[in-house]
Amino acid sequence: xxxxxxxxxxxxxxxxxxxxxxxxxxxxxxxxxxxxxxxxxxxxxxxxxxxxxxxxxxxxxxxxxxxxxxxxxxxxxxxxxxxxxxxxxxxxxxxxxxxxxxxxxxxxxxxxxxxxxxxxxxxxxxxxxxxxxxxxxxxxxxxxxxxxxxxxxxxxxxxxxxxxxxxxxxxxxxxxxxxxxxxxxxxxxxxxxxxxxxxxxxxxxxxxxxxxxxxxxxxxxxxxxxxxxxxxxxxxxxxxxxxxxxxxxxxxxxxxxxxxxxxxxxxxxxxxxxxxxxxxxxxxxxxxxxxxxxxxxxxxxxxxxxxxxxxxxxxxx
Numbered sequence: 001x002x003x004x005x006x007x008x009x010x011x012x013x014x015x016x017x018x019x020x021x022x023x024x025x026x027x028x029x030x031x032x033x034x035x036x037x038x039x040x041x042x043x044x045x046x047x048x049x050x051x052x053x054x055x056x057x058x059x060x061x062x063x064x065x066x067x068x069x070x071x072x073x074x075x076x077x078x079x080x081x082x083x084x085x086x087x088x089x090x091x092x093x094x095x096x097x098x099x100x101x102x103x104x105x106x107x108x109x110x111x112x113x114x115x116x117x118x119x120x121x122x123x124x125x126x127x128x129x130x131x132x133x134x135x136x137x138x139x140x141x142x143x144x145x146x147x148x149x150x151x152x153x154x155x156x157x158x159x160x161x162x163x164x165x166x167x168x169x170x171x172x173x174x175x176x177x178x179x180x181x182x183x184x185x186x187x188x189x190x191x192x193x194x195x196x197x198x199x200x201x202x203x204x205x206x207x208x209x210x211x212x213x214x215x216x217x218x219x220x221x222x223x224x225x226x227x228x229x230x231x232x233x234x235x236x237x238x239x240x241x242x243x244x245x246x247x248x249x250x251x252x253x254x255x256x257x258x259x260x261x262x263x264x265x266x267x268x269x270x271x272x273x274x275x276x277x278x279x280x281x282x283x284x285x286x287x288x289x290x291x292x293x294x295x296x297x298x299x300x301x302x303x304x305x306x307x308x309x310x311x312x313x314x315x316x317x
């Protein structure tokens with residue numbers, strides 16, 4: 001496991017840091033990087049230094065942007081006074097191994113990445129006790145046979161267009177820390193835009209939504225000849241198409257963004273701010289709300305995936 005510690009452990013005066021540390025220790029039940037949730041209520045905003053674990057193991061496709069993302073996270077940690085550790089070793093997922101961390105960031109993981117039921121149980125317990133989760137891009141293409149993880153990430157990956165292309169995102173929550181720097185719309189010159197098996201809107205706070213009208217969404221990867229459903233597949237059109245969200249449904253706070261395929265994003269100031277504030281949201285260092293919002297009045301209707309012949313993606317009509 002590699003580790004980056006910030007040059008300064010805190011920005012507070014020493015007396016304030018000691019007092020804050022004592023209060024945080026009491027709130028955490030005596031130790032660890034995360035608080036114990038109060039009965040029947042949401043966790044309060046936390047203060048002070050924290051540690052983040054970045055987990056990037058892959059069992060399927062491996063994104064070349066992982067290493068670029070790791071470097072960006074090193075820089076964000078150093079600039080914002082938190083510690084970050086990096087691992088692809090699932091044996092870290094024990095109660096003792098997770099105890100130092102306020103959150104675990106799943107950076108472009110794919111397919112099955114935890115080997116043992118005990119590792120899954122340790123992570124479930126970590127979240128239930130108030131630990132945070134940050135999912136980036138193909139974190140939604142991970143652990144398909146683990147129902148808890150499906151609830152945590154919010155929605156599983158379905159497909160993406162064969163062509164990466166420019167896209168426009170609507171900011172649905174302009175007051176959220178991870179989107180309040182963006183303005184009403186955010187245009188990206190190139191990205192791989194995911195579609196999902198379900199629409200999580202009723203269970204999460206949607207932060208970003210994809211504008212589909214300018215995209216070529218089919219053909220998409222569900223009609224790959226090596227795929228499990230070929231010669232049938234799914235349209236990637238969702239209508240109502242969330243791309244980033246957060247929720248508090250499982251004890252801790254979860255924040256997910258479907259962005260992060262393209263390596264250039266990790267040097268883009270707007271994306272770095274989006275990612276940083278997602279981390280601060282999940283660790284409860286940012287004053288963020290994650291309860292579902294009412295749908296916007298101009299929302300297009302959701303189109304659930306329907307299995308159809310792949311020839312429909314190639315031929316008109």
